Amino acid sequence: MADTRIPELLALNDVAKTCEAFPPGTSPYPPCERPIRSNRLCDAHNQQRAAGKELRPIRRRRRTMPEFCTGPGVEGLGTPCGLPAIGGGLCNAHYQQDKRRGELVPLFQLRISQDEAYALLQADLKRCPACKNVKPLGEFSRSSAQLSGRSTYCAACQPDYVLMKRFNFPSMEAVREFRESRDYRCDICTRQWQEGQGAFHIDHDSTCCPSRGPSCGKCVRGYLCKLCNTQGLSWYELVGRSMAVVPVFEDYLRRYERRRRDTLPPPA
Template sequence: MQSLLARGVYWCTMCQQELPAERFLTDAIRNGAPRSHCRACSGKRTRAKKFNLSFAAVDRLFAFQNYRCALCDKEYEDGDGLNLDHNHACCPDKGTSCGECVRGLLCWSCNAGVVTWYEGVRGRVTPIPLFEKYLNNPPAVAAGLVRRRP
């Protein structure tokens, strides 16, 4: 570990990559040593747990979407800033999901603002093709990570 840190890098045990040390959180319990997984993997692991998916499924969704918001197409390096969107009608408890209603990765603005607004007015306004495409064939379904719900 010390030889890696002396070079300014560290090994992520999850993505199996040597990465710059600044891409790791440090752990006070370990006297400021880097954690065993990078920030990106840590975020994916947290999302996977919260939304009842495997780490591999979340990792595949990030790759499938090229680390971009499914609606506004903004790129987020390492996925920081992307939220897992799910159908709240299926799982109304805030921040939890059965995993089968996960739709895709959205930035905060698209997740908390745009999709929430559109779902509230859907059927009462002229359909917006971009939103309809996302809701009818979400990236998680297109990537084969979850089944299309009837």
């Protein structure tokens, strides 16, 4: 004959699996619904007892920020990023974009399927996520860090990516806008860059950030041709400024010093 008490026994067994810090009818507090770990208590109430404290209800932690990133998701879909948030409701990558005071942009602007990427690779082609063009593999430098054996960006976009990382620009587009704002002219001699010439340099204040390391972005001084940057200005800063004033170099340095002084917060 079946035991008619089985449902009651199962119910009692379910109740017994929860913390017994506040048994019903014997405590002014509502029963704790956390699972038992040891000593017929949950982890949190075990910690209270070990610390010699009176057992009290465990407050539920209030979230003060979204659990997932609210930054822009995949380009064109209009959905949020959705990666785990670390601060300010943003994932790590979008948090860094916001920290650089740049516009939040999608992290996956050109997400293609593995099948499409494999088909391109079989045809000796690769898609650049910056210019969004499909190009021959020969236009991508070799890289052992990538599964394809080639760098992520094509040869035309790779320099902008390097400059973005080194001088803390918010995006590769910001690097291009920096050059365009100067009409591709050297800030000292005003010579204009021409197609086929060596790349002009982005100059920064080495007294703020090391010459070979990444820059904070605030000490970028200007856009210079190779001759002015590596020979003229370098000589003037090391030796010439202490001997005689060269107006073109002095004006360039003074403009930066005024600009930097105007952007710094007032002393406390």
